Amino acid sequence: MRETPIDAPVIAVDxxxxxEGLAVMLAGVARARRSHPGTRFLLVGDEPAILAGLKKHPNLSQASEVVHAPGVVESSEKPTQAIRRAKTTSMGIAIDLVKQGHAAAAVSAGNTGALMAMAKIALRMLPGIDRPALAALLPTLGDNDVVMLDLGANTECDARNLVQFAVMGAAYARTALDLARPRVALLNIGTEDQKGTDEIREAAATLKDAAADRLPIDFIGFVEGDRLASGEVDVIVCDGFSGNIALKTAEGTARFVADLLKRAFRSSARSKLGFLISRPATQLLRDHLDPNNHNGAIFLGLGGIVVKSHGSANELGVATAIGAAAKMVRDDLTRRIAADLAGVAVAAVPVRGAA
Structure with missing residues (x-):
C-alpha cells in the first residue's frame, strides 16, 4: 500500500x-462510493465476513481492499483495555493505517472513548494543543450549520482547553463553512458576564482579549442552550459533558417532533388529507432534522483525520460520515488547522491565573 493523495483519498473504515452491524456499514460505504467515485477504501475487520458482504456490492469491491482484523472493540470496553489490543482490533488497525500513510482518514462508529485514546496515541497532538476535541456540524435556522465542540471527548475541561477548542473550532468553520471570521460563543447557563463556572468565565475573558488582536474570530460571549440552532453563532464551545448532553437532547427532540407530526397526521381522515397536501414540506423538515444527514464528528487537534460516526447510524448516516472524511481530506484540513494554530500562536495565548 502507498501513501494516499488528497485528490484521490483512501479512507480506512472500521x-x-x-x-447496526457489518451489513449496514458496507451498505453505507457503497453509498459513499457512489457519491464520491474517486475515493477508495480499506475495509478493516473480519476478512471472511467482509468478503461475503461485498458480494452484494460489486462496485464497492472494485474500489476496496480488505484488511483483516481478528478483534473488535466492544461498546462497553474501557479505553485502557482497548489500547492494549489496538494492534489486533479493527478500530486500532484503521487508525494505524492513517499513521502509516496508507489511508488519509479513518472512520469508525465504535466506542468513542477508545477511538479518541487510540487516535491520540497513534497520531499525536498538533503543536500547541493539549487535548483533541470532538466537533460536528449541526443544523440551524440560519444560512450555515454550526460547529459544536467538544461533544464528548473530554468530560472535564479547564479554561485553557476551552480556549484551544475555540481556536480549533474556528479553524474548522473557516474550512467547512467558508467563513473568514467565524462567530464564536461559549455554551453557558446565561449570557451575563458573571454567569457560569470559573473555567468558562476565565476562557471568555481570554478569548475576548485575544480576539481583539490575535485570533481571526468574532467572539460574541455566551450562548444558552435554547439558541443552539438559531443560526446566530458559527462555533459553539463547551466541555464534552455538556456538549454530549446538548447533542443527544437535540437529536431526541428532532425524533420527538418527527414522531409527533407522524402521529398527528394519522389521527383522522382529514389529517391524512392534510398530510398529502403538506407532504413536500414535512419531508423537507424530516430531512433537515434527521441526524443521519449530519452524521460524522471529527477529532480536532490530532495529526491526522479521524471521524466518529454515530453508533446507531443507518446506511445514509454511514455514507454521510465517510463523505465528511473525504471532504476534510480534499480540503487538507489538518494542514490548515496547523497553519491557523501556528499563525495565532495558541500555545502562547495566556489563560488568566495560569501558572
Missing amino acids: AMGGD
Whole structure:
C-alpha cells in the first residue's frame, strides 16, 4: 500500500464498529462510493465476513481492499483495555493505517472513548494543543450549520482547553463553512458576564482579549442552550459533558417532533388529507432534522483525520460520515488547522491565573 493523495483519498473504515452491524456499514460505504467515485477504501475487520458482504456490492469491491482484523472493540470496553489490543482490533488497525500513510482518514462508529485514546496515541497532538476535541456540524435556522465542540471527548475541561477548542473550532468553520471570521460563543447557563463556572468565565475573558488582536474570530460571549440552532453563532464551545448532553437532547427532540407530526397526521381522515397536501414540506423538515444527514464528528487537534460516526447510524448516516472524511481530506484540513494554530500562536495565548 502507498501513501494516499488528497485528490484521490483512501479512507480506512472500521467495518465492525457500529450498532447496526457489518451489513449496514458496507451498505453505507457503497453509498459513499457512489457519491464520491474517486475515493477508495480499506475495509478493516473480519476478512471472511467482509468478503461475503461485498458480494452484494460489486462496485464497492472494485474500489476496496480488505484488511483483516481478528478483534473488535466492544461498546462497553474501557479505553485502557482497548489500547492494549489496538494492534489486533479493527478500530486500532484503521487508525494505524492513517499513521502509516496508507489511508488519509479513518472512520469508525465504535466506542468513542477508545477511538479518541487510540487516535491520540497513534497520531499525536498538533503543536500547541493539549487535548483533541470532538466537533460536528449541526443544523440551524440560519444560512450555515454550526460547529459544536467538544461533544464528548473530554468530560472535564479547564479554561485553557476551552480556549484551544475555540481556536480549533474556528479553524474548522473557516474550512467547512467558508467563513473568514467565524462567530464564536461559549455554551453557558446565561449570557451575563458573571454567569457560569470559573473555567468558562476565565476562557471568555481570554478569548475576548485575544480576539481583539490575535485570533481571526468574532467572539460574541455566551450562548444558552435554547439558541443552539438559531443560526446566530458559527462555533459553539463547551466541555464534552455538556456538549454530549446538548447533542443527544437535540437529536431526541428532532425524533420527538418527527414522531409527533407522524402521529398527528394519522389521527383522522382529514389529517391524512392534510398530510398529502403538506407532504413536500414535512419531508423537507424530516430531512433537515434527521441526524443521519449530519452524521460524522471529527477529532480536532490530532495529526491526522479521524471521524466518529454515530453508533446507531443507518446506511445514509454511514455514507454521510465517510463523505465528511473525504471532504476534510480534499480540503487538507489538518494542514490548515496547523497553519491557523501556528499563525495565532495558541500555545502562547495566556489563560488568566495560569501558572
